[in-house]
Amino acid sequence: MTASPPKTPLLAPLFVEARKLNRSLAVVLAVAAPALIAIFAFFMVLRGREAMPWEMWMMNAAGIWAFFMLPMSVTALTALVAHMEHGPKSWDHLRALPLPRWRIYAAKAVCVLALVALMSAAVLFMSWGAVTLAAAIKPQLEPTGVFELARHAGLFGKIFLAALLMIAIQLWVALRYASFVPALAVGIGGTFFSVVATSAKQGVFFPWQMPVNMLATEAWRYQTALGLGLGLGAVVMAAALVHLSRREVL
Amino acid sequence: MPAAIETRDLTRRFKRQLAVDAVSMTVPDQAVYGFLGRNGAGKTTTLKMLLGLIRPSGGSALVGGVDVARDRIGAAREVGALLEAHGFYGNLSGRENLDLTRSLLGLPKSEIDRVLEVVEMREHARRRVSDYSLGMRQRLGLARAMLGAPPVLVLDEPTNGLDPDGIADMRRFLRALPERTGATVLLSSHLLGEIEQTATHIGILSQGKLVLEGELRRLKADLAPEIALQTDDATRATALARARGFDVLAMDNGLVARLKPGEDARTASASLNRALIEADIAVFAIGARSRSLEGIYREVSPPSPVTPAKPQPEFA
Numbered sequence A: 001m002t003a004s005p006p007k008t009p010l011l012a013p014l015f016v017e018a019r020k021l022n023r024s025l026a027v028v029l030a031v032a033a034p035a036l037i038a039i040f041a042f043f044m045v046l047r048g049r050e051a052m053p054w055e056m057w058m059m060n061a062a063g064i065w066a067f068f069m070l071p072m073s074v075t076a077l078t079a080l081v082a083h084m085e086h087g088p089k090s091w092d093h094l095r096a097l098p099l100p101r102w103r104i105y106a107a108k109a110v111c112v113l114a115l116v117a118l119m120s121a122a123v124l125f126m127s128w129g130a131v132t133l134a135a136a137i138k139p140q141l142e143p144t145g146v147f148e149l150a151r152h153a154g155l156f157g158k159i160f161l162a163a164l165l166m167i168a169i170q171l172w173v174a175l176r177y178a179s180f181v182p183a184l185a186v187g188i189g190g191t192f193f194s195v196v197a198t199s200a201k202q203g204v205f206f207p208w209q210m211p212v213n214m215l216a217t218e219a220w221r222y223q224t225a226l227g228l229g230l231g232l233g234a235v236v237m238a239a240a241l242v243h244l245s246r247r248e249v250l
Numbered sequence B: 001m002p003a004a005i006e007t008r009d010l011t012r013r014f015k016r017q018l019a020v021d022a023v024s025m026t027v028p029d030q031a032v033y034g035f036l037g038r039n040g041a042g043k044t045t046t047l048k049m050l051l052g053l054i055r056p057s058g059g060s061a062l063v064g065g066v067d068v069a070r071d072r073i074g075a076a077r078e079v080g081a082l083l084e085a086h087g088f089y090g091n092l093s094g095r096e097n098l099d100l101t102r103s104l105l106g107l108p109k110s111e112i113d114r115v116l117e118v119v120e121m122r123e124h125a126r127r128r129v130s131d132y133s134l135g136m137r138q139r140l141g142l143a144r145a146m147l148g149a150p151p152v153l154v155l156d157e158p159t160n161g162l163d164p165d166g167i168a169d170m171r172r173f174l175r176a177l178p179e180r181t182g183a184t185v186l187l188s189s190h191l192l193g194e195i196e197q198t199a200t201h202i203g204i205l206s207q208g209k210l211v212l213e214g215e216l217r218r219l220k221a222d223l224a225p226e227i228a229l230q231t232d233d234a235t236r237a238t239a240l241a242r243a244r245g246f247d248v249l250a251m252d253n254g255l256v257a258r259l260k261p262g263e264d265a266r267t268a269s270a271s272l273n274r275a276l277i278e279a280d281i282a283v284f285a286i287g288a289r290s291r292s293l294e295g296i297y298r299e300v301s302p303p304s305p306v307t308p309a310k311p312q313p314e315f316a
Helices: A012-020 A025-047 A054-086 A091-095 A101-137 A149-162 A164-176 A180-196 A201-205 A219-246 B043-050 B072-076 B094-105 B110-118 B134-145 B164-181 B192-198 B216-222 B234-243 B265-278 B293-300
Strands: B005-014 B017-023 B032-037 B058-063 B079-082 B152-156 B184-189 B201-206 B209-215 B226-231 B247-251 B254-258 B283-289
Touching: A012 A101, A012 B094, A025 A054, A025 A101, A054 A091, A054 A101, A054 A149, A054 A164, A054 A180, A091 A101, A101 A149, A101 A164, A101 A219, A149 A164, A149 A219, A164 A180, A164 A219, A201 A219, B005 B043, B017 B043, B017 B058, B032 B043, B032 B164, B032 B192, B043 B058, B043 B152, B043 B184, B058 B072, B079 B134, B094 B110, B094 B134, B110 B134, B134 B152, B134 B164, B164 B184, B164 B192, B184 B192, B192 B293, B201 B216, B201 B293, B209 B216, B209 B293, B216 B293, B226 B234, B226 B265, B234 B247, B234 B254, B234 B265, B247 B293, B265 B283
Parallel strands: B017 B209, B032 B184, B032 B201, B079 B152, B152 B184
Antiparallel strands: B005 B017, B005 B058, B201 B209, B226 B254, B226 B283, B247 B254
8 A cells, every 4th residue: 555645734625715716706796795885885975965974984885784785695605605516516525535524614614704704894995995986076075074994894893793693504504505595595585584674673683683783873782693693603603514524415 | 465445244224225235345456346236226325435425324344444434534545536526616727626635635736747647638737627528527537536646546437428539548547557556446337348348356236235246357257158149030049049048138239148057168159050040040140258247247237127216315
């Protein structure tokens, strides 16, 4: 028998996952979704009759992101990332390799989380850029007040953390089922109920509404949503990794 | 020398269906082992158990002397696999695809050039896999299976979808593989002609059971020869041969009449020829030969009335 190959470097699956995104639809989506919000903000500024504060424009962008674009983007992104393996049926190849399977799934989860974090940052900076550009075209509409980067970055950061439970659920379903249908059904259903039950108090316990609750004025709402989103998100993500790495793919 | 692959009473049950039934197979070191069976016979399920992709319901499997159930990662280090689904990323080039697996295996970059050289794919390696023909994907799959020079290669239907030139190339390549790389090859197929020209050993799986295993040359030598014949009336020729005590099988290219043990092939062939002509049956070709793999296969693996369906997950 020949010598066995060396052990896999710890971070290799993560770098491999990142390289798979090269020229993929997931990257197109990661750029397109924040850009749509920025384009919307650009035209909203141009349509205005008077200058509005920076605060309002950034809350608008955060609202659209947390309320609708984030859950829909997470639905599509997780489905696309999972389909990179489901499509060419590469699970058998990956799962037959001499490395712990949970590392393959963990690398996917880290990649998705990193993409969503980058998208959150992109929404913040693209919206700032769009408003600035629109104000340059119509100087009389230049936003009033100061653009408080740290405060807005903090808000987008909390939205991202509160979305962890939703991301974990979507990723679990997308990786579990080879078909797009269950992942899309869960994502569209979750977003739908989140929209129609916006004002419901119980919404704070609903994974798809937890990010929106970061915009709430009552402290208990955003604290509960943030705690649950982050805490349960970590638990569900861990459970997903254990389940996916142990299950048989027939 | 230990066997490259060894299973003992390997069994897998899917709910009520017994897909693999106490299979005990031995693949000698540096053999090209043809793993034969009809669709649904249990070949892929057996291969998946050898690769640690599914757990056996009973029995054990050793790859390179490592128990797959006890040390999946250790066993996986001994084996490279080309599975029916290639699992390549179409958005990446052939080289990039190989590089992903190379990174996961922790191998040096030079491994990519080595395996591309072996499968003669260096000049196409920078093209996107989505632009590859099926034959090129099969070769790339072989290259990927050989990364890190594993001592055992498991190839599931490697000639599937290839054109005749591609099949001939693959056959030539597989035959040379043990000598070229020192690897043992477990080759799953239902193409008897391919296995006959490629394999040194065979194992035949029928309805989940291993019904025959051994060195192909020896199996052919141990069995009594047969008479191959082509006539203008297969039905009457069959009846006539059976009336004379022959066991007759219909093959793709004519009939085969089995000799009785101890019977002289030339005499029996001449006698049958005379009888056919006297019965006014035109004989286009007749001759004694050693057992063909097809003949052996048909004898030990009769067709089942219903081929069991592969179990599918809810959302396949």
